[in-house]
Amino acid sequence: MNRSLKIKGIRVPNNWGKLRPKASDIRDHVQIVFGLLLYAFAWKAFLLPHQIPGGGVTGIGALIFFATGIPVSIPYFAINAILLVIAIRNIGLSFSLKTIFGVGVLTFLFSVIPIIPRGTFVGPNDSFMACILGSIMAGVGVGIVFISNGSSGGTDIIAKILNQSRNITLGRAMLYCDVIIISSSYLILGSLEKVVFGLVTLAVMSVSLDMVVNGVRQSVQFFIISREHEKIADRINNEVHRGVTILNGEGWYSKEPVKVIMVIARKNQSVAIFRLVKSIDPAAFVSQGSVIGVYGQGFEAMKVK
Structure with a gap:
């Protein structure tokens, strides 16, 4: 439980004096x-x-x-x-x-x-x-x-x-x-x-x-198609510390089901993601695009007038 003391309108955690830098x-x-x-x-x-x-x-x-x-x-x-x-x-x-x-x-x-x-x-x-x-x-x-x-x-x-x-x-x-x-x-x-x-x-x-x-704060969005999607998703979670969403897709030419990895990350994390994907599956299909705004956990808070 997140308990706190309120002193003259200022909310201060109970363990404030025990906090370490x-x-x-x-x-x-x-x-x-x-x-x-x-x-x-x-x-x-x-x-x-x-x-x-x-x-x-x-x-x-x-x-x-x-x-x-x-x-x-x-x-x-x-x-x-x-x-x-x-x-x-x-x-x-x-x-x-x-x-x-x-x-x-x-x-x-x-x-x-x-x-x-x-x-x-x-x-x-x-x-x-x-x-x-x-x-x-x-x-x-x-x-x-x-x-x-x-x-x-x-x-x-x-x-x-x-x-x-x-x-x-x-x-x-x-x-x-x-x-x-x-x-x-x-x-x-x-x-x-x-x-x-x-x-x-x-x-x-x-x-x-x-x-x-x-x-x-600029963010990018990745779509990654690979047969090694589980390994790529796990390593993005554990090494880049970004959430991963697996989407179900279908190759229209091959008519075969595929797994699509969707990742939203900071721009400065792009190189790490590319290196990670290449080390696991050099033949993976990767699409990267810039996004105007990303709101939610790990990114910006939504602000509405």
Whole structure:
């Protein structure tokens, strides 16, 4: 029985204090740190030196920095402390713990990584190139954090809530949350060009984020016809760890009954399945196709508006 305690609206397992970190959790945290490092470097090396505004709490911190000189890490941490309370109640304690970890790591990175002078990586007046490179790096970084079940805080929390309750991509959810922040940069910088750069940054970052997240989650469908269908099905179950469905078919030319193996797997598991089938039956007939969406156990949860 899955028992739990409910403390001030937060459901916590009874064995919470006995939980031990798993290898997958350690891997997730290492990936979160790497993603946040890319994100922080993108801001310190490209966006902040060229005064390019961005979205989220980091964007608010950047605007405060442009106006007052206060380091980005201070408003970033202060605002996230409030949003984390919302995250714990709406997303769950597991995600929120990784969010707390992400906020702490990113605050530390913003504090220790200096702002790299203009002209170090791109020309001192080449703000557009800085905008593109910085947004791609930041989007990839946040994407790595998301696929590791973490968050960099800020509007990422709001985006995660929308992604769980609505059929909306993470990049689009962040776009809705951040466009007002970037538009308000005109009041501080007084430059319409900077606002445009900020919007371009947000758009490119959203596309980069979706490419990372959806690329990892992309699924494929296999139809395999083989006389060794039992061996192939067993090894796919045991080695690739994917469910297998056996369909009854009939060869129209031979008029003989055949067994058709249907498998839906992640795209990155395709090579393993091909090698497995070839090792058992090199003469097997294999059809592979991409699928738009797969919902259910082992894949994505169904989301209905």
